[in-house]
Amino acid sequence: MYLNKLTINKFRGINSLEIDDFQRINLFVGKNNSCKTSLLETIFLLAGVSNPQLLISIDNLRRLRHIKNEDFNYIFYNLNHENQLIITGEFNNGHSRNLHITPSINQNFNEKNTEVFNKDENKEMDFDTNSFTNKITGIVFNFEIKDQHKHKQNFKSSIISQNNITRIDIAKNYIETLKGSFISSNVNSSISNKLERLIISKKQKILVEILKNIDSSINDISLGISGMIYIDIGIEKLVPINILGDGIQKLLNLILTIIDTPNGIVLIDEIENGLYYSALKVLWKSVIEVSEEYNVQLFITTHNFETLKYLKEVLEMEEMLKYRDYIRSFTLRKMQDNIIKPYKYNFESFEYSLEQGIEIR
């Protein structure tokens, strides 16, 4: 199941955005603050449409901590939960998802707190009658799933925090069939669990072959009891992967995440982060091949010219020509009123623009 089309209304810095004709591998490029990461986040929420906890996860990935209830406002346009936040996705099999995120407002909150404030003369009085009426206490995910026969079903999940207790209600009778994974540019996620699953399914050879392209001395990869990952580089002892540097771990994480998300969606923010330029060719080749093998749709952000250049070079290799139709590059531009416009490049126009030195970032 592939995402074909995405519509976003009032999410973070995006007032509105409509984007379609996604392929297997989709690049989002654009200047700083063109909402590339926000776009990935909406796809992530859509993939896990019944799970409102994802909202806290994406905030945490941005190092936005949830300390008080007002922090639920982070996802709303202009940090105002009165803005209608709607994300809609259409998939290639006729399936569609519509996620309407609304705030949960505690109606009693107003009276109780006004009373407390009035009793305490030393506290500052707030004379705005509306100041307590819109206190957000949580988030509700109202979502509609439409199957290929246009049959609609509506569900509701929520995460609500009151009196220091957080209650999470996941929609009953809804079974998620789509898996999404998010690789942030900020956080080094633990890869040992993913590697363990790969080793159990006796498929670690695929990883070793990829790593060999970076360092030909790598013969095998294994997992210690403590979760430490070891590499066999042909010497007497196995070597902890940490010794080989961040680049190898980053590549390993990317590949393992794709393998661990079969038939799903993987979102990769700033794919080149932590990788040396010489590894970018290996990265692209592996990412393209593995995503095809595991039928994973990728959404990737970058603002790095070298990253685009190496993707072009990889797709010009004889054995990679067949993958050219898998690629779409979207340049995101922020217009007036924070409307985001995507400018679409297929491989031919992407390749030609790079050759001519035309700025598509």
Add this chain to the structure above:
Amino acid sequence: MSSMLKIFVEGKGDESFIYAYIKHLFGKDKADFIKPNIIKTGGWTKIDLIVQQFIETIDSNGKNLIIFDSDSVSNNGGFTKRKNELEQKKEFLSIDFELFLFPNNKDDGDYEFLLENIINQNHSVIFQCFNNYETCLKAHKDDEGKNIYNLPIRKSKIFAYIDAFNFSRKQKEEIKKGNLLFDDSAYWDLNCQYLIDLKKFLEKYI
């Protein structure tokens, strides 16, 4: 000036000339501001591949300018033909642009033809020498009366002109990159009457 202005040219020589001419007409600051938006297209047949660049400007309420060669009937072009072809392209791709065709937006010809007309006339003797060279080559025919030697193309004529002067290593490197030192009046006359149509065109949008 519009909020965004993009100038689509054919190649790096055109890019260099247009930058130099804008600098001459409007000053360095304006030229430097516009420079990143002078786009080398590779020719009129390639517009389809970069159509998003045109749309982006239109969405930003900006202006697209195309400055291409008219070419001539002998190379499947000519002012009227090329203009029509580009107008059709505009309609087919649903884009918008203002058009100027070298050399002067009315005659057949190209960028090189324009350059031939804007050299510093103190050095016009170089072209006389070059014409003699061409005439000499033409005189050599095979048994069927065909030219034995390739006749120099007009690009060679322009490079022969600029190559006739003594330059520093740095200047030579610039020339190799397509910058034929247009802002040096010792070699080029950017005030000449031949550029009046291009001047009027640019003044309308910059």
